[in-house]
Amino acid sequence: xxxxxxxxxxxxxxxAGRLVQRHPMHVYDLxxxxxxxxxxxGATAADSPADLAxxxxxxxxxxxxxxxxxxxxxxxxxxLGTLKPGSLIADMTTGDPARTRAMAAELKxxxxxxIDAPVSGGPRGAxxxxxxxxxxxxxxxxxxxxxxxxxxxxxxxxxGDVGTAHAVKAGNNLLNLAxxxxxxxxxxxxxxxxxxxxxxxxxxxxxxxRNYTTEITLPDNILxxxxxxxxxxxxxxxxxxxxLDLARDSDVPMPLGTLAREQLLAAINEQGxxxxxxxxxLTYERITGARIRPDDS
Numbered sequence: 001x002x003x004x005x006x007x008x009x010x011x012x013x014x015x016a017g018r019l020v021q022r023h024p025m026h027v028y029d030l031x032x033x034x035x036x037x038x039x040x041x042g043a044t045a046a047d048s049p050a051d052l053a054x055x056x057x058x059x060x061x062x063x064x065x066x067x068x069x070x071x072x073x074x075x076x077x078x079x080l081g082t083l084k085p086g087s088l089i090a091d092m093t094t095g096d097p098a099r100t101r102a103m104a105a106e107l108k109x110x111x112x113x114x115i116d117a118p119v120s121g122g123p124r125g126a127x128x129x130x131x132x133x134x135x136x137x138x139x140x141x142x143x144x145x146x147x148x149x150x151x152x153x154x155x156x157x158x159x160g161d162v163g164t165a166h167a168v169k170a171g172n173n174l175l176n177l178a179x180x181x182x183x184x185x186x187x188x189x190x191x192x193x194x195x196x197x198x199x200x201x202x203x204x205x206x207x208x209x210r211n212y213t214t215e216i217t218l219p220d221n222i223l224x225x226x227x228x229x230x231x232x233x234x235x236x237x238x239x240x241x242x243x244l245d246l247a248r249d250s251d252v253p254m255p256l257g258t259l260a261r262e263q264l265l266a267a268i269n270e271q272g273x274x275x276x277x278x279x280x281x282l283t284y285e286r287i288t289g290a291r292i293r294p295d296d297s
Contacts, residue, residue: 005019005027008031009064014123015152017127026045028046049073053080056087060092063093064093066096066099073107089107091116094238097116097163115145115165117134118134119133121155133155138161170239171243222293223292223294228278266283
């Protein structure tokens, strides 16, 4: 089977980078420099999604929102114009489960399958080949796409039918945000009480409060002074809004999730939606007066 990849950004780039090492691949992105990098690695550049689809049986997408996925599939020069019956689209976007199911149903009438395959673990996990890949698909389609995804990571999970993986990813990101906010609060508390930030994080990481923020976010992005995770505050807002909308539609109260969204919106008002997620630490430094970053950062 011939594969294509659309969306070579902060996440799609590293994911596609692992695929291209093992599979011939067509690629498309709005940024010519991103495409050129993959051409240097042996990929074939496509002029449009339609051009890519004309040469592929399986197409991976990794885009900011479900709106972008819909446009790439159904829009002018979109995939639908040239994809052959029996083709498969695997959407690695952090998308809206309801939108994903609706697009899958519409494509099914054209004998084209759409499944959701979002990931979690950030660019580091993608580059290192340890990222978690969640699949929402009937079993035959899961079996069809799995050999390709094993080129990215061995950590592949079948969440259920179409839409379930996007539900898991939205829930995961809400949990990530809530634990991140609470971790920043606690580290700020410890710093105000005489514990050096690096010592606070090292101790928490070996204790029962450890989480992704103590393991990766703080050491890699905050304590290092880089203040760059590669994920925007606005994208996190989008993801947790998906989770809370899903909770509303499922009649599941989410008081702590709602509070986490309020804290995120406050940070966006202060830092701007285009700020990196690491900028959340700046908000806590301002509120608490505890310096988490290195003094020379």
